[in-house]
Amino acid sequence: MSEPTGAARRRGPFQVGDQVQLTDPKGRHHTFTLEAGKNFHTHKGSFPHDELIGAPEGTVVRTTGNTAYLALRPLLPDYVLSMPRGAAVVYPKDAGQILSMADIFPGARVVEAGVGSGALSTYLLRAVGDLGMVHSYERRADFAEIATQNVRRYFGGDHPAWRLTVGDLQDNLDDTDVDRVILDMLAPWECLEAVSKALVPGGMLCCYVATTTQMARTVEAIREHGTFNEPTAWETMVRTWHVEGLAVRPDHRMIGHTGFLLTARRLADGVEPPLRRRRPSKGSYGEDYTPPGGAGRKSAADSPAAVPEGAAQGGEPAS
Numbered sequence: 001m002s003e004p005t006g007a008a009r010r011r012g013p014f015q016v017g018d019q020v021q022l023t024d025p026k027g028r029h030h031t032f033t034l035e036a037g038k039n040f041h042t043h044k045g046s047f048p049h050d051e052l053i054g055a056p057e058g059t060v061v062r063t064t065g066n067t068a069y070l071a072l073r074p075l076l077p078d079y080v081l082s083m084p085r086g087a088a089v090v091y092p093k094d095a096g097q098i099l100s101m102a103d104i105f106p107g108a109r110v111v112e113a114g115v116g117s118g119a120l121s122t123y124l125l126r127a128v129g130d131l132g133m134v135h136s137y138e139r140r141a142d143f144a145e146i147a148t149q150n151v152r153r154y155f156g157g158d159h160p161a162w163r164l165t166v167g168d169l170q171d172n173l174d175d176t177d178v179d180r181v182i183l184d185m186l187a188p189w190e191c192l193e194a195v196s197k198a199l200v201p202g203g204m205l206c207c208y209v210a211t212t213t214q215m216a217r218t219v220e221a222i223r224e225h226g227t228f229n230e231p232t233a234w235e236t237m238v239r240t241w242h243v244e245g246l247a248v249r250p251d252h253r254m255i256g257h258t259g260f261l262l263t264a265r266r267l268a269d270g271v272e273p274p275l276r277r278r279r280p281s282k283g284s285y286g287e288d289y290t291p292p293g294g295a296g297r298k299s300a301a302d303s304p305a306a307v308p309e310g311a312a313q314g315g316e317p318a319s
Contacts, residue, residue, distance in 0.1 A: 005130050006155035010073065014052045014059075017156065021074040024067065031074055031082045042067075076126065079154055080119035086146035087116035090184065091258045093238045094208065095123045101263055102180055102206040106132060109177060111198060113137045113169040113191065114184035114208075118147030124182070125151065125159045132161050137169040170194045184208040189221035196227045199266040207262040215260040228264040229273055235260050 009018060014034055022030040024044070032040060038049045045065030052061060052071055059071045074082065077092035090098070098120065104110065104127040115121055115138040124134045138144040144166050152158060165172055169183075170191050178198045183191060188207040195205055205228060209215050215233055222231045239254035267273060 005157075005159050005161075006126070009156050013054050013056055014071070014073075016053060019074055019079065019153070020052060021072050021078055022061075022069040023072070024069055029074075029078065029082070030069075031078070076122065076154075080117075080122065083117065083119070083150045083153070084146060085117045086140070086143040089117050089119035090123075090208065091255065093236050093255060094258055094261065095120055097236055097261055098182060098206055098208070099123060099127050101261065102182065102204050104128065104180060108179045109133045109175070110180045110182065111135050111137070111169075111173065111175055111178050111195075112182045112184070113188075115147045115164065116143060116184065118150040120182065120184065121147060121162065122151055122154050125155070125162055128161055130160050133163070134161055135163045135165065135175055137165050137167065137172060139166070139168055141166050173198055178203060180204045180206065182206050182208070186214070188214075189218050192221060192225045196225065196266065201266055201268040203266040205262075205264045205266065208259050209262070210259050212260070215262065218262055222262070222264050223273075226273060227267055229267060230276060231262050231264040233260055233262045 009015075014020065016034050016036055018034045020032055020034055022032075022040070024030070030040075030042065034049050034053055036050060036053065039046045040049060042063065044067035045063030047061050047063050052059060055071070057072050060068050061071055062068050077095075080089050080092065080095075083089075098104070104124060106127070106129045108128045109132065110124055110128060112121060112124060112134060113136075115136040121134060121136050125132075128134055136147070138147065144164055148164060151162065169185075170193070173191075173194045175198050177200050179200060180203060181195045181199060183195070183206070185191075188209065199205065205222070207218050209218060219231050219233055222228050235257060237254060237256050240251045242249050242251050
């Protein structure tokens with residue numbers, strides 16, 4: 001049985017064409033591609049690439065300036081943060097949440113819109129495997145080209161599960177029986193109709209947005225569309241710790257806000273989403289509230305979400 005695409009590049013001795021990540025004594029990283037006969041140069045001296053070719057991972061090399069560097073293959077989080085960029089990349093903390101909370105499984109059929117520099121595409125392809133499908137849509141041809149080169153560099157060539165289309169998702173989406181849709185774009189609410197038609201019942205929609213305004217409009221548009229269950233919205237933050245002897249404390253720097261994630265499940269055809277049973281906060285749908293369509297204002301009395309199920313039937317509001 002042949003190995004999955006890219007697996008051979010993740011183990012064994014270093015080979016020509018491998019990506020190598022060097023770590024210096026201060027923890028700084030340098031990433032380069034192994035080429036026979038070439039030299040790696042820093043302000044701390046140089047050493048020949050041939051010294052690493054055929055050597056195992058975890059090898060320590062010394063430059064002509066006698067500085068030691070630890071040589072390892074970069075992990076996928078390292079790779080996406082150091083690769084050439086056209087657009088900002090999806091940070092590893094958010095990519096990990098997408099893979100987990102959107103339940104990306106081996107063999108899944110996934111549609112992705114907003115490929116950017118190819119970071120999330122690489123995560124998705126590694127998760128679905130050779131027998132899955134990732135169809136990525138990108139409006140800008142220059143971003144699509146950068147993403148293509150980054151994905152090829154990581155896997156060592158074209159991935160059999162990847163298809164990339166340059167154009168708008170809502171104008172070009174021709175996939176059916178899709179298990180998961182990931183939207184990383186400015187206005188995901190514009191794609192809900194196309195996405196709803198493509199997703200299988202029970203399929204997952206996951207949106208990655210940058211601002212609270214985008215998050216609010218996307219959530220309300222999903223509710224209004226009527227083919228999804230109640231959406232969930234959240235963000236993640238990562239804080240590393242300094243651990244040395246008795247000096248154990250959180251680091252002064254952390255990866256804080258990068259974006260918000262929203263998920264919702266596709267309902268079966270013809271099914272209406274259940275009424276929300278919780279009472280909205282006071283003022284949630286007041287005079288200043290503008291519905292997703294942007295037409296006019298809506299008061300609390302006009303909003304179905306503002307009426308708990310029990311009250312709608314003449315009984316007491318649900319707790």
